[in-house]
Amino acid sequence: MLNQNRSNQLFERAQNFIPGGVNSPVRAFRAVGGKPLFMQKAKGAYLYDEDGNRYIDMINSWGPMILGHAHEGVQQAIARALPDSLSFGAPTAREVEMAELIISMVPSIEKVRMVNSGTEATMSAIRLARGFTGRDKIIKLEGCYHGHGDSFLIAAGSGALTMGTPDSPGVTRGTALDTLIAPYNNLQAIEQLVSENKGAIAALILEPVAGNMGCIAPQPGYLQGLRSLCDREGIVLIFDEVMTGFRLAKGGAQERFGVQADLTTLGKIIGGGMPVGAYGGRRDIMDFVSPSGPVYQAGTLSGNPIAMAAGMAMLSYLNEQTDFYQQLDAIANRIVSDLKEVLQQLGLRYTINQVGSMYSLFFTEQNVIDYDTAKTSDTERFGRYFRHMLEQGVYLAPSQYETLFVSAALGEQELQQLKTASYESLKALNR
């Protein structure tokens, strides 16, 4: 059994003063049972908790640490920027360089605005789409997560497909009514929603590869179909690339699947581990943002110099390495083929979804293509698998409905440990 004494003590203390003991809900391990581990430090492929246990990290801070932890280039860039002050609240050269770099990497982005999180990016993007089109409603897909802005916290109960109901107390009914819900990977459902709400839809927002109901790929032609529909109907197509941006390719999922968005939201990797987000896209739309246009959006710490230094170091590295994404994908391919081999050895037929360096093992034999099929997964079994993996030194995302993120810091030794841990954990489940 893991020695978790100090983590447990910290969790006790935390629960007195922090809601649920954590600053973001999924960290509390509620979906997998047990108590959360408190981390002390991390380097490369490994996390170290407060009790001195070491884990191979398969979450990587929910995506940002694509190069592994404490990457030297990023650390040094921060150290170099520190003596010049932590914040100015005035424009800096670094922000210009950052904007130029993002635009050079993501072809559909002609102008970009920096913010402090993925949530801010998506909230700002839909306000902008509404301001630009003069329309109120947005379409969001079931099972996609876009941060905790009110408009996105809408569930799609079966009776609520066309009329959103709030998923969280505190979201007003009025807000919920403006968010229409459609299932993922179902072009027809969206076409119907659009025809029922002709001329009323400002934006369609989606994760071009879903990562927040586990990893789900867009089916062939799906993104292209959405692109044509939005063109036909004057709807702003927003790709939420907070997870996929700079991960699936330099230009994100758009590059990988050959479909361009009107607006793109970014986060995670773009800050190299610092709190950063961004939204950008077509020049004519972005020119609606204040102060060049009427749509207001601002931020005291936006474009923060330390965050920009970290993000620039991260993006420059990804931009300059030849074959970085081929190599990263090769690591993920190896992990997935090892896992498939293990499943076969044990006679298990669970589903694995993978797109580049994002993947999920679903405890179901069904094809997982949307929220309904993702929900066929046996989450109790996932919880036990998660705890077995932890005992064997592998830190997975503590929920079935999260993708895993492969980092470039994983080497042969870690891959072998992962395979052995998967074998032992899956075997233990069937005892």
Ligand code: PLP
């Ligand atoms: N969009 C997507 C696709 C995400 O996965 C997330 C967070 O996981 C967000 C937006 C929100 O980003 P943040 O947590 O930085 O606010």
